[in-house]
Amino acid sequence: MTHTRKTLVVAGHGMVGHRFVQAAIERGLTERFDVVVVGEEPRPAYDRVALTSFFSASTADELSLLPEGQYDDPRVRLLLDTTVTAVDRDTRTVALDDGQLLGFDVLVLATGAAPFVPPVPGRDLDGCFVYRTIEDLEAIREAAAMATTGAVIGGGLLGLEAANALVQLGLDTHVVEMAPRLMPVQLDPAGGATLVRHIEKLGVTVHTGAATSSVLGSDEAAGAPAGRVTGLALAEGATVPAEVVVFSAGIRPRDGLARECGLDVAERGGVLVDEQCRTRDAGIFAIGECAAPAGRMYGLVAPGYQMAEVVVDVLLDGLGGFTGADMSTKLKLLGVDVASFGDAFATTDGALELVFADAVAGIYKKLVVSADGSRLLGGVLVGDASAYGVLRPMVSSGMDLPENPEELILPAARGTAQVGMPDGAVVCSCNNVTKGTICSTIDAQGCADLPCAKACTRAGTTCGSCLPVVKNLLTERLEAGGRRVATGICEHFDLTRQELFDLVSVHGYRRFDDIVEAHGRGRGCDVCKPAIASILASQLNGHVLDADTAALQDTNDAYLANIQRNGTYSVVPRVPGGEITPEKLIVIGEVARDFGLYTKITGGQRIDLFGARMEELPAIWRRLVDAGFESGHAYGKSLRTVKSCVGSTWCRYGVQDSVQLAIDLELRYRGLRSPHKLKGGVSGCARECAEARSKDFGVIATEKGWNLYVCGNGGATPAHAQLLAGDLSTEDLVRYLDRFLLYYVRTADRLQRTSTWLGTIDGGLDRVREIVVDDALGLGAQLEADMARHVDTYVDEWKATLDDSDKLARFVSFVNAPGTPDPNITFTTERGQIRPATLDQPVDLGASIPVGAP
Amino acid sequence: MTQEEWQPVCPVEELEVERGVTALVHGQALAIFRTHDDSVYALGNYDPFAKASVLARGIVGTRGDVPFVASPMHKHAFDLRTGRCLDDDHVAVPSYEVKVVDGLVHVGPRLLA
Numbered sequence: 020m021t022h023t024r025k026t027l028v029v030a031g032h033g034m035v036g037h038r039f040v041q042a043a044i045e046r047g048l049t050e051r052f053d054v055v056v057v058g059e060e061p062r063p064a065y066d067r068v069a070l071t072s073f074f075s076a077s078t079a080d081e082l083s084l085l086p087e088g089q090y091d092d093p094r095v096r097l098l099l100d101t102t103v104t105a106v107d108r109d110t111r112t113v114a115l116d117d118g119q120l121l122g123f124d125v126l127v128l129a130t131g132a133a134p135f136v137p138p139v140p141g142r143d144l145d146g147c148f149v150y151r152t153i154e155d156l157e158a159i160r161e162a163a164a165m166a167t168t169g170a171v172i173g174g175g176l177l178g179l180e181a182a183n184a185l186v187q188l189g190l191d192t193h194v195v196e197m198a199p200r201l202m203p204v205q206l207d208p209a210g211g212a213t214l215v216r217h218i219e220k221l222g223v224t225v226h227t228g229a230a231t232s233s234v235l236g237s238d239e240a241a242g243a244p245a246g247r248v249t250g251l252a253l254a255e256g257a258t259v260p261a262e263v264v265v266f267s268a269g270i271r272p273r274d275g276l277a278r279e280c281g282l283d284v285a286e287r288g289g290v291l292v293d294e295q296c297r298t299r300d301a302g303i304f305a306i307g308e309c310a311a312p313a314g315r316m317y318g319l320v321a322p323g324y325q326m327a328e329v330v331v332d333v334l335l336d337g338l339g340g341f342t343g344a345d346m347s348t349k350l351k352l353l354g355v356d357v358a359s360f361g362d363a364f365a366t367t368d369g370a371l372e373l374v375f376a377d378a379v380a381g382i383y384k385k386l387v388v389s390a391d392g393s394r395l396l397g398g399v400l401v402g403d404a405s406a407y408g409v410l411r412p413m414v415s416s417g418m419d420l421p422e423n424p425e426e427l428i429l430p431a432a433r434g435t436a437q438v439g440m441p442d443g444a445v446v447c448s449c450n451n452v453t454k455g456t457i458c459s460t461i462d463a464q465g466c467a468d469l470p471c472a473k474a475c476t477r478a479g480t481t482c483g484s485c486l487p488v489v490k491n492l493l494t495e496r497l498e499a500g501g502r503r504v505a506t507g508i509c510e511h512f513d514l515t516r517q518e519l520f521d522l523v524s525v526h527g528y529r530r531f532d533d534i535v536e537a538h539g540r541g542r543g544c545d546v547c548k549p550a551i552a553s554i555l556a557s558q559l560n561g562h563v564l565d566a567d568t569a570a571l572q573d574t575n576d577a578y579l580a581n582i583q584r585n586g587t588y589s590v591v592p593r594v595p596g597g598e599i600t601p602e603k604l605i606v607i608g609e610v611a612r613d614f615g616l617y618t619k620i621t622g623g624q625r626i627d628l629f630g631a632r633m634e635e636l637p638a639i640w641r642r643l644v645d646a647g648f649e650s651g652h653a654y655g656k657s658l659r660t661v662k663s664c665v666g667s668t669w670c671r672y673g674v675q676d677s678v679q680l681a682i683d684l685e686l687r688y689r690g691l692r693s694p695h696k697l698k699g700g701v702s703g704c705a706r707e708c709a710e711a712r713s714k715d716f717g718v719i720a721t722e723k724g725w726n727l728y729v730c731g732n733g734g735a736t737p738a739h740a741q742l743l744a745g746d747l748s749t750e751d752l753v754r755y756l757d758r759f760l761l762y763y764v765r766t767a768d769r770l771q772r773t774s775t776w777l778g779t780i781d782g783g784l785d786r787v788r789e790i791v792v793d794d795a796l797g798l799g800a801q802l803e804a805d806m807a808r809h810v811d812t813y814v815d816e817w818k819a820t821l822d823d824s825d826k827l828a829r830f831v832s833f834v835n836a837p838g839t840p841d842p843n844i845t846f847t848t849e850r851g852q853i854r855p856a857t858l859d860q861p862v863d864l865g866a867s868i869p870v871g872a873p
Numbered sequence: 874m875t876q877e878e879w880q881p882v883c884p885v886e887e888l889e890v891e892r893g894v895t896a897l898v899h900g901q902a903l904a905i906f907r908t909h910d911d912s913v914y915a916l917g918n919y920d921p922f923a924k925a926s927v928l929a930r931g932i933v934g935t936r937g938d939v940p941f942v943a944s945p946m947h948k949h950a951f952d953l954r955t956g957r958c959l960d961d962d963h964v965a966v967p968s969y970e971v972k973v974v975d976g977l978v979h980v981g982p983r984l985l986a
Contacts, residue, residue: 510936542891542909544934545943545950570891570933574945577892577930582945586925633930833902834883834894841895841902843919843926861919861926864900 025052027334028113028121030103030276031129032058034067035307035323037084039127040095042331049094052334055121056095057113059102060152063088068320071184072742073156078705081742082153103130106280108300125302127330128277128290132270132308132318137172141234146248147264150181159263163188166262170194170251172231173267174201179352181265182223186353192223193259195251197268199228205348205359209376210399213383217355217402230254234264272309272316285311294340295333296326304330312341319346345415349400349407351785355381356404361397361414362387370396375428377402384428386410393419400428408446408485412454416444446492447478447485457489461496468506469493470779486781508769509546512539516694516769520554529559530567549573550769553656556692557764560812562819563655563692564826575654578830579817580636585844585855588636589629590616591653592643593689596663596681596701597624606646614639617852622733623660623698625651630853632840634832640817649815652690656770658697661685662710666703666720675720677703680749684718687753687806688760690813694767694776697760698732712740715773716756721745725752729759729787730773738774741784744792757806758791758799879981885913885973893929893942898980903969904929905978906953908940914953915969915980920944928966955984 027043029036040056043049058064063085073082080086089097098115105114112120134149136142146166148159163169169185171178174196185192196203200211201218215225235250235258251259272289282298283291289311296304296312307323308316317323322344332339347360365372369390376383382402388395395413400406406428413420421427442455457476466472469486472493473479479486507513512535514522519534528534531551535543543551552571556563563569563576575581580588592607607626611618616639617629631639653659661684664670666677681701691697700711701718711717717728723746731740744755767776780786789795820826831837842862846853882896888907895918896903902918906929918926923946931942933953940953950959956968970981 511934541935541937542933542940544936544941545932545948548932548934570889573932574930577945582927582930584923584925586923586927586930586946829889832895833897834887834905836897839897841926843902857924859924861901861917864897 025124026122027052027054027125027127028103028123029054029056029127029129030113031131031307031309032056032060032064032097032099033129033131033307034064034084034320035131035327036127036129037064038324039129039306039327039330040090042328043334044090044092044095046331046335048331048334049092052094052125054095056097057101057103057115057121058097058099060154061100062153063097063099065153067151070150070153070156071180071187073153074160074184074187079153080705103276106276106303108280108303111302123302125334126304128298128303128305128309129307129327130273130276130309132272132316134266135269135271136266137231137268139231139233141236141248142266144234144236144248144264145246146262147234147266149266150177150184151270156184159184159265160188162263163190167191168193168250168260169263169265170259170261171265171267172251173269174198174225174227175204175267175269176202176348176350176352177270178265178267179218181267182218183353185263185265186221186223190263193226193251193261194218194223195226195229195231195253195259197228197230201225201227202357202359205357205363205399206401207364207385207399209374210357210359210383210385210401213376213378213381213401214352214355214357216378217381218353221353223353224259226253226257226259229257270308270318272311274305274309274311277303277305277309285314285316287311287314287316289314289316294342296330296341297333304333306330313343315343317344317346319344319348321345345411347411347414349404349411356400356402358400358404358407359398360407360411361395363397363399365396367396373425373428375425386424386428388420388424392424395420395424398428408488412444412446412488418444446488447476452476452478454492457492458496461493462500466493467497467502470775473778508550509544511535511541511543511547514538516550516554517766519551520557520765523551523554524558529555529561531571543571545573546769549576549656552576553692553694553769560690560809562814562816562826564816564820564829566825569826569829573656578633578636579650579654579820580631580633581654583629583855585857586633586841587629587844587855588631588633589627589653590631590636590639590643591621591625591627591651592648593651593685594625594660595685595689596661596678598663598678598682603646603648606643606648610639610642613642615853617854621653624662625653625660627653630846630855632832632844634830634837634840637821637827637830641821644815644818644821650690650817655690655692656695657690657692658685658688658699661688661699661701662714663701664703664706664708666701670703672706673703673720674722675703675725677701677709677718677720680718680725681709684753684756687810688756690816691760691764691809693760693764695770695772697773713737714740716740716759718752724748727752727755730777730784732772732774736774741777743784743788754799754803755791758794758802759787761802761805762787762790762798879970879972879979882978882980884976885911885978886976888913888978891933893931893933895926895929896980898969901967902926903980904942905971905980906933906942908933908953912940913971913973913978914940915971916942916951916953916956917967919966920946920949921964921966922947922949 065082102116103113104116112122134151169190170193171181172195174194182194201214231251232254233252237247237249250261274284274290277290285291290305292305306326329339329341349358365387371388373386385399387397444454446454460476464475479489506515548571611628619627621627661681663677663681667673698714699716700709700714702709702711703720713731713733717740719726725747726745727743728740729743731738845856847856893904893906904916904918906914918928930945933942941950943950956966958964968984972979
């Protein structure tokens with residue numbers, strides 16, 4: 020009966036259920052099973068860990084783990100808004116709330132957990148919420164719109180996330196925690212106290228050691244509508260004002276289906292499963308927060324993912340097993356770094372503690388070491404978790420501590436210990452990469468820099484917390500092989516592009532010769548010359564063909580056009596925002612016709628004219644400039660286009676005028692030379708027809724303003740732009756964009772697109788947001804002034820070229836026969852237009868063309 | 874006119890330093906370069922990798938002590954003195970003798986590799 024396909028039912032479509040289905044598809048389980056996934060929420064799985072970011076997202080789709088709405092495998096069926104109500108183990112069926120019965124051969128329970136609401140009086144009043152689903156957040160947002168105060172009951176991880184959400188919603192926020200400190204599961208008293216000081220600075224009032232005795236409600240006598248929350252009464256008699264109350268006092272596994280069909284559950288809840296995540300019924304598994312392997316429930320997503328992989332493995336007859344998870348945690352809460360790992364509470368017999376605390380800076384670090392001081396057992400970090408990447412693997416590998424372990428947590432200025440980890444130590448826990456693998460891969464692949472080491476080993480490519488360690492290992496391997504980490508851009512400079520940029524800025528250099536004499540060697544090359552040309556152009560905004568810089572320009576900048584296969588050029592006039600009049604379209608058509616050019620519409624909403632000989636470029640541009648066109652910089656490492664959809668002017672869905680904004684932005688940033696090309700997009704509503712999120716900067720209209728996304732690109736390795744800031748006024752949008760673009764121009768490597776650049780920044784998008792939005796480096800005013808200068812000094816470089824006989828002199832075919840076109844360029848025709856004809860060797864005119872003496 | 878003859882091309886002052894121009898010499902498109910030390914070199918303009926007549930439009934620089942031009946197409950580097958490709962030993966472009974007389978650049982016969 021090998022032809023009979025079996026049915027696998029997954030109950031629950033949260034993060035873990037989704038991961039299970041994904042793994043089932045990727046690893047070929049759907050070759051043998053038809054999969055039915057039943058999810059009770061109205062939408063497919065979404066990133067619950069990032070739930071708070073829902074408030075800054077324009078739509079719920081941004082959190083979605085399955086934005087397409089269905090799996091790319093016809094053997095997987097996803098039922099949403101549907102609940103499994105019962106499991107019948109005898110008939111091997113599950114019942115759904117819409118009355119259907121589904122047969123199963125294998126059932127995977129991934130029903131997750133439910134928020135625990137303590138049984139205090141008043142908990143059902145209007146204005147009481149839990150914090151688990153997008154619907155919960157929508158309800159909280161709606162209630163917050165009419166409130167000024169809010170309180171969160173529970174000061175754990177999730178409670179602080181909820182508090183963050185209330186702060187974002189503009190509420191005067193209180194956190195009430197029954198334990199004597201915040202995050203009681205992860206932090207010790209001193210760590211918790213340090214965290215309180217950080218959080219109170221943000222305007223949150225923290226009440227620890229405070230039990231809530233009841234939720235207070237209004238009564239009609241007080242003049243307010245009855246049944247609405249007004250505050251909390253604490254056990255010691257105090258009251259906390261709150262019009263919005265969020266319960267976040269822990270979670271309970273949703274194990275009801277298992278209980279009702281007679282499966283075993285753990286003492287403290289959770290479906291009891293073995294190492295293979297199998298229940299007492301061999302055909303039923305449980306994974307994620309609803310499961311209790313060996314009687315213990317895990318409230319983090321990473322162990323849930325591990326369980327999902329284990330069950331796929333088991334169903335493929337593999338040997339997977341779940342034997343417990345690393346419960347180490349590192350996160351940023353309300354902007355504060357917090358990490359807890361291993362035996363954070365020193366419960367091991369004889370364990371000793373080593374503590375560094377700086378109350379002024381708000382930093383607390385504790386190491387827990389074994390009684391003989393030889394091994395690290397765990398620790399707590401608050402305010403500065405940079406050592407986490409080094410410390411956590413030391414715990415999991417059980418390696419010997421260095422002689423002065425305090426060096427591990429002292430501030431960097433006091434010296435950071437180099438750590439000789441064993442090869443088996445896991446450095447990157449996101450991708451499970453060991454030190455041994457990293458070192459051998461660096462050696463085998465000959466990696467010479469961090470991006471290469473990341474790409475080859477996958478270490479540091481997810482959360483990035485281990486990157487300092489990967490960098491150290493790289494340096495160590497290169498030094499062992501007698502090499503150095505290559506940071507210079509080429510053989511002529513031992514400097515990075517950023518260092519060159521700063522040198523040029525500090526010394527005010529204007530010529531390559533001065534720079535290479537003072538800071539380099541030789542006469543430069545095709546790497547450093549265009550890089551320096553770009554730096555000079557970014558800072559001075561001079562004409563790229565000025566005498567001092569013309570010889571530095573790369574192929575395309577040198578002739579202000581894009582060189583093509585046969586040595587001819589293509590010409591792209593600027594069409595800001597993609598908006599063009601019929602008259603201008605006709606001019607482009609006439610120019611193309613008169614010069615015999617091949618025409619094609621570009622992806623950036625303009626028109627490309629191909630097949631122009633170099634010496635024809637000035638005549639072509641004369642016509643275009645006279646008709647009001649200017650350079651489109653399609654040839655430059657500079658702003659290309661800002662693509663737009665038609666927006667609210669015409670589109671019946673549009674909520675803002677995307678065309679006007681795209682034109683304004685394109686005209687503002689035109690001509691800005693940058694480390695790589697820059698593209699922008701503006702969409703007039705969330706339907707995103709301008710594909711703005713595939714651009715270096717993308718703007719999407721909201722009812723209230725604009726959402727700004729950064730660091731996306733199409734191409735070989737597409738990247739979605741990420742939300743930098745939401746609901747901005749046009750003025751704020753432009754200010755943030757000015758800062759973002761020039762910070763990128765200053766600090767990126769040569770030929771580094773914004774998405775790759777983002778990957779090299781310690782702290783990633785959060786850091787960029789701190790710099791651009793919060794102005795953490797105090798650079799904002801400078802960057803805005805630099806951009807203002809760019810805007811003020813912009814000139815159309817094609818018009819300036821036409822007005823300058825020295826610059827025009829470059830555009831000749833032969834210096835000694837200016838009237839003779841290069842015979843090496845020939846065309847054939849295809850589909851009614853020209854195309855290049857390929858020559859296998861240079862054309863010899865012999866003596867057929869007379870050449871005049873100079 | 875034969876390939877053995879010397880042919881005047883242009884005043885050396887018309888050559889931009891560390892940039893090239895194209896000249897029609899011996900019936901061929903040649904790339905003429907002037908380096909920072911005021912030496913003048915002539916190579917065939919045809920890039921054998923890209924199969925296009927473009928070398929004069931490349932960036933001129935040095936690799937170690939070797940003066941070179943990087944093709945504008947795919948950045949293959951050619952030794953200005955010999956035409957040898959620095960990235961692929963098996964490939965070379967023609968190189969020509971050059972002299973500057975009374976401020977005029979003259980291109981002579983092809984150099985034998």
